[in-house]
Amino acid sequence: MQIADFALERYFARWEFAVRHLLCASDVEGWRMADLLALADEDARARWAGLRLGYTESTGDPALRAEIAHLYATLEPADVLVFCGAEEAIFCLLTVLVGPGDHAIVTWPGYQSLHEVARAAGAEVTLHELREADGWALDVDRLLAAVRPTTRAVVVNAPHNPTGMLPEPGEWRRLGEACAAAGIRLVADEVYRFLEHDGRAPLAAGADLAPAFVSIGVLSKSFALAGLRIGWLASRDRDLLARCAAFKDYTTICAAAPSEVLGLVALRARATVLARSRAIVTANLARFDAFLAARPGFATWVRPAAGSVGFPRLAADLDADRLAADLVTAEGVLLLPGSRFGHPGNHVRVGLGREDLPAALERLAAFLDARGIA
Ligand SMILES: Cc1ncc(COP(=O)(O)O)c(C=O)c1O
Incomplete structure (x- = not known):
């Protein structure tokens, strides 16, 4: 069987365990064994x-x-x-x-x-x-x-x-x-x-x-x-x-x-397990929405209707691949450029399921501030 490389998984294989903040994970923050x-x-x-x-x-x-x-x-x-x-x-x-x-x-x-x-x-x-x-x-x-x-x-x-x-x-x-x-x-x-x-x-x-x-x-x-x-x-x-x-x-x-x-x-x-996930994602959705509203020079999005990810489009003067590469180097924050889906738009995937999203957004804000992007 001949199968093409899984572009997204190759990207995660490179970065997932090497960065400070995964701002593009699709899963929700994993349970600790003892709590489960x-x-x-x-x-x-x-x-x-x-x-x-x-x-x-x-x-x-x-x-x-x-x-x-x-x-x-x-x-x-x-x-x-x-x-x-x-x-x-x-x-x-x-x-x-x-x-x-x-x-x-x-x-x-x-x-x-x-x-x-x-x-x-x-x-x-x-x-x-x-x-x-x-x-x-x-x-x-x-x-x-x-x-x-x-x-x-x-x-x-x-x-x-x-x-x-x-x-x-x-x-x-x-x-x-x-x-x-x-x-x-x-x-x-x-x-x-x-x-x-x-x-x-x-x-x-x-x-x-x-x-x-x-x-x-x-x-x-x-x-x-x-x-x-x-x-x-x-x-x-x-x-x-x-x-x-x-x-x-x-x-x-x-x-x-x-x-x-x-x-x-x-x-x-499942009632308890799903309530925890919903609480994390709901709070992060509000945080990310507010972040975008405050920084139209960075990106805009169609607010997701469900799930733990979203797909904002970067402002026209920014390049998704370039920005993701610079951000991970400068701040250790990982975004996923849409090119990993083969998508030509200037989008990045963001993940809403991780508890460190506020810290990741702080670093993203510092990165944008340093470059005069508001
Ligand atoms: C739409 C979709 N289907 C299937 C999967 C695979 O899930 P898992 O890696 O838990 O097997 C993913 C993982 O990101 C996904 O986003």
Whole structure:
């Protein structure tokens, strides 16, 4: 298999653990082990204390699958397949789902594996561009106009990385109905679900819209547990899940036993876990919004509607790649230039999930002040 470098991940491999402040992380500040374990119920405490470090069930621990199924309106535990992160779930799903002669439509700019894996599997890919001039909105009519007789999958990431786009519920259902009527699988990457801003409700999960549709989830983002590497596919199409499970025998076989128990703890305490994430992201969204309002000479943005990232556009006299490079050198603060998504606009991704965002903004302010950028 020939696959292009994952530009964003290569950038993080270079910088993530070498900088003072990650102002572009997409995850929420990770839980400390002791704090998470303090949320465990009696059953989970017993599972943790008595855990044997052997292989686990390749489909995922049954209790974990049951808790994941509770995140959906129509699913049972058997409709859930556990992976090592959403990344593995994406890799297995798209490799199984499409091949030479097939066509897929994928939202863009976006998380590269959503389109790159389909391409590497031999499919033709049409990128559905989200446009800043439209408020980054999903354009359902334009998307459907790209459908071909060979279209097997429509892949939508919502809440969206990097723009924070959340489709209008009516448009989301309309897309689902059109895909179902055309026999096309809707694949919904929902890893930022449950981080909706300003009182918006989560969208109906893709897997709940139609039996063939697939939801991709993970504990890394809204649940603030990236280190567990627990992700999943959810779908009522159990034949598809079985094919993905068979493919997974060639990647990781099964998840890490400690991660499955810790994931169970988090999902059973999800009200507490999600409230913490929302509190962090909501406060940071207000801070970043105020920062931009006070410095129009730096950047402007379409305020994200959901998720833990946003995609401001720098002022015309600044260059996103140059500024990110100078900022990390001068202040140890990392921004992610839009070029890492292959996006030609002058944008940077900012992350709203980290507790050191106020300190990162102070350094960014000092950097801008030193250059007379207001
Ligand atoms: C849209 C999207 N999907 C999937 C992933 C992969 O999640 P993980 O790295 O936790 O497997 C990410 C990570 O940034 C993402 O932004």
